[in-house]
Amino acid sequence: MTIRVHITPPQGEPLVLDVAGERWVEPSGEAETTIGRDLWALPGLVDAHSHLAVARLDYGPGVFEEAIERARMALAHGVTLLIDKGWRDDTTIRVIDALEEAERPDIEAASVLLAAPGGYYPGFAREVAGRDLAAQVVNAAEEGRGWVKLVGDWPRRGVGPVANFTEAELRSAVESAATRGARVAIHTMAREVPSLAVAAGVQSIEHGLFLTEEDIAMLGGRAGMWVPTLLRVETTIAQLGETSSGGRLLEDGLANVRGLLGTAVEAGVHVLAGTDLVGTPADVADEALKLAEYGLGVDQMVEAVSSSAWAALGRPAPFTVGSPADVVLFPANPVTDPGVLRHPVMVVRRGRVV
Numbered sequence: 001m002t003i004r005v006h007i008t009p010p011q012g013e014p015l016v017l018d019v020a021g022e023r024w025v026e027p028s029g030e031a032e033t034t035i036g037r038d039l040w041a042l043p044g045l046v047d048a049h050s051h052l053a054v055a056r057l058d059y060g061p062g063v064f065e066e067a068i069e070r071a072r073m074a075l076a077h078g079v080t081l082l083i084d085k086g087w088r089d090d091t092t093i094r095v096i097d098a099l100e101e102a103e104r105p106d107i108e109a110a111s112v113l114l115a116a117p118g119g120y121y122p123g124f125a126r127e128v129a130g131r132d133l134a135a136q137v138v139n140a141a142e143e144g145r146g147w148v149k150l151v152g153d154w155p156r157r158g159v160g161p162v163a164n165f166t167e168a169e170l171r172s173a174v175e176s177a178a179t180r181g182a183r184v185a186i187h188t189m190a191r192e193v194p195s196l197a198v199a200a201g202v203q204s205i206e207h208g209l210f211l212t213e214e215d216i217a218m219l220g221g222r223a224g225m226w227v228p229t230l231l232r233v234e235t236t237i238a239q240l241g242e243t244s245s246g247g248r249l250l251e252d253g254l255a256n257v258r259g260l261l262g263t264a265v266e267a268g269v270h271v272l273a274g275t276d277l278v279g280t281p282a283d284v285a286d287e288a289l290k291l292a293e294y295g296l297g298v299d300q301m302v303e304a305v306s307s308s309a310w311a312a313l314g315r316p317a318p319f320t321v322g323s324p325a326d327v328v329l330f331p332a333n334p335v336t337d338p339g340v341l342r343h344p345v346m347v348v349r350r351g352r353v354v
């Protein structure tokens with residue numbers, strides 16, 4: 001049965017493609033089913049900072065059956081690509097292996113996080129001294145699916161957040177990951193650490209509340225990624241209390257982000273939406289809307305939760321002949337009516353209607 005899809009992207013020219021197996025082909029002959037007329041199309045939503053392993057930020061072990069359900073639910077809500085930023089165990093990696101591609105989003109993932117001794121929640125990350133980081137990154141890259149996740153800084157009692165690694169150590173981590181075809185993502189909420197990470201060549205800055213304009217220029221120059229996770233930061237501020245030292249630091253960070261998001265996109269940074277356990281990946285539209293509230297243009301916001309991720313990861317452009325037949329259809333143009341991102345009307349994954 002031939003499925004023909006009318007694809008009207010929020011920006012760019014409308015096109016028509018047929019599904020053959022799991023791929024797009026040029027339309028030819030009669031189609032038995034035609035979908036997408038009068039709808040708007042994205043290649044899918046993207047959660048660029050998920051932790052499929054668990055449902056909330058309680059630092060417990062992953063729960064495999066629930067992670068499977070979250071992966072399926074994400075797809076049903078239009079999420080066709082996840083970048084999982086790791087956990088204390090390999091739950092997400094097992095989800096990738098357990099489900100067929102058509103049953104879940106595409107998933108790139110880090111496995112177990114790496115931190116300096118005492119540099120994260122006790123017993124959570126794999127603790128690695130800086131001199132051993134390069135070797136441990138090789139192991140982590142082999143365990144993961146395209147990513148290694150580092151904890152860049154962590155509060156120490158009485159002094160606030162402290163860097164876990166030096167710039168030279170971070171650079172060696174990036175080089176080691178590259179030997180296994182992996183990228184490096186870094187958790188950072190401290191003031192000085194984003195600059196170290198950007199200078200070291202780290203590919204994705206997670207939270208990154210204190211990126212500077214110089215950092216943005218450098219990160220944009222190499223088309224790097226920044227996943228601010230604004231809902232996560234707002235939630236953490238509420239948990240810490242606005243008047244606590246940690247809460248005030250994060251408030252300062254959010255003020256910095258507010259002035260920087262649009263500049264970052266214009267500089268070439270791939271600003272991406274990530275849920276980071278405020279809701280599940282199925283809720284990623286909420287983070288996208290939050291990015292707009294903090295200063296992304298609406299068109300930039302739609303890219304941040306969709307097309308920008310394909311470009312950032314160097315994947316083939318969506319909606320091209322030969323690429324996977326994935327499309328998510330919305331009842332109105334998300335650029336003029338952003339709320340529709342929460343309510344796709346149809347999801348096609350690997351050529352099949354979900």
Ligand SMILES: [Zn+2]
Nearest residue numbers: 049051085276
């Ligand atoms: Zn996270």
